[in-house]
Amino acid sequence: MREIIAADIGGTNARFARATLDAAGLPTLGTVHKYKVADFPSLAACWRAFAADDAGDLPDGAAIAFAAPIAQAQIKLTNSSWVIRPATLADELGLKQVRLVNDFEAVAHAVSRLSPENLPLLFGEDRPFPRDGGVTVIGPGTGLGVALIAYDDGRPHIIATEGGHLDFAPLDALEDRILDYLRGKYLRVSVERIVSGPGLNNLHKAMATLSHEPVVLMDDADLWQAALDGTDSAARAALERLCLSYGSVAGDLALAQGPHAVVLAGSLTQRMRDFLLTQSGFHGRFTAKGRYETLMRTIPVRIAVHPEIGLFGAAAAWREKMGHGRKEP
Numbered sequence: 001m002r003e004i005i006a007a008d009i010g011g012t013n014a015r016f017a018r019a020t021l022d023a024a025g026l027p028t029l030g031t032v033h034k035y036k037v038a039d040f041p042s043l044a045a046c047w048r049a050f051a052a053d054d055a056g057d058l059p060d061g062a063a064i065a066f067a068a069p070i071a072q073a074q075i076k077l078t079n080s081s082w083v084i085r086p087a088t089l090a091d092e093l094g095l096k097q098v099r100l101v102n103d104f105e106a107v108a109h110a111v112s113r114l115s116p117e118n119l120p121l122l123f124g125e126d127r128p129f130p131r132d133g134g135v136t137v138i139g140p141g142t143g144l145g146v147a148l149i150a151y152d153d154g155r156p157h158i159i160a161t162e163g164g165h166l167d168f169a170p171l172d173a174l175e176d177r178i179l180d181y182l183r184g185k186y187l188r189v190s191v192e193r194i195v196s197g198p199g200l201n202n203l204h205k206a207m208a209t210l211s212h213e214p215v216v217l218m219d220d221a222d223l224w225q226a227a228l229d230g231t232d233s234a235a236r237a238a239l240e241r242l243c244l245s246y247g248s249v250a251g252d253l254a255l256a257q258g259p260h261a262v263v264l265a266g267s268l269t270q271r272m273r274d275f276l277l278t279q280s281g282f283h284g285r286f287t288a289k290g291r292y293e294t295l296m297r298t299i300p301v302r303i304a305v306h307p308e309i310g311l312f313g314a315a316a317a318w319r320e321k322m323g324h325g326r327k328e329p
Contacts, residue, residue: 006314008106009037011080013036018030018031019063025320037077044092061098064100065313070101101314104161106313107147107310108159109313110306110316112158112316118306123282124301135263136257139264139269141268145164164192169248171288174207175241178207195245213234223235224268250262263301265304273303
């Protein structure tokens, strides 16, 4: 058994927990501590708050997932002002070993270790992950996370990607107009400007403006609640549009990465689960790939169900990820 600290550092929240790894590297998480990234000037400052809140001496190793590419000398978090320097991070946090992993790479590690009960089928054929081939993992949060699990003779190899930064491709007249509107706000309109937590607000404002209706301003949390509750028709219409684009990009990535299976992940997707299944056009857009529509209908689309999938995945990556910024004991 090995105890480490697992951390999941996003653009909005930072989560920490002790994780106990069994002989196979499967983690069990302890109490989760959650902090607002904006409340701290740096990861080290947030780590000190966690250390003060957690009872007892901390382990000397940590697996940390970041919402940013990590194969570089300096990590700038997407949607946050924090800057992390892997070469000095272990010393800054008072650790002997640090493993760093991209946040959605961690989610993919989690997906590869979850039980079938935690991966229920939403659409397509009910078949297991391939022994050889790719599984696309995707989910909206502060941005749009995308990763690939490449199975080789049954062994999963986790590949981080920045698929959420692909160009947004409109598929109907309204999306053409939404794209034109967003081009007035952003230098480049990527998929995550639409399919993400903040993307719902982008759609809400764009659709109200294009309809010449007053824009009722709400923060992201209130807008998502109104959209999911159905208490605001404009918010619900924006959510319907987001789900269409979610289905489109998930289908595109499945084709690009190898159409064997797709897993939708993250807390927003878990909140959207019933809406995706019963009221959205997600699967219609997912399968609308012309000559490949019949193939797309067979692809299993599953949802990852776990209360702290980022932390679980970071801990699961401990033995697999050699990590930057490691200091040997």
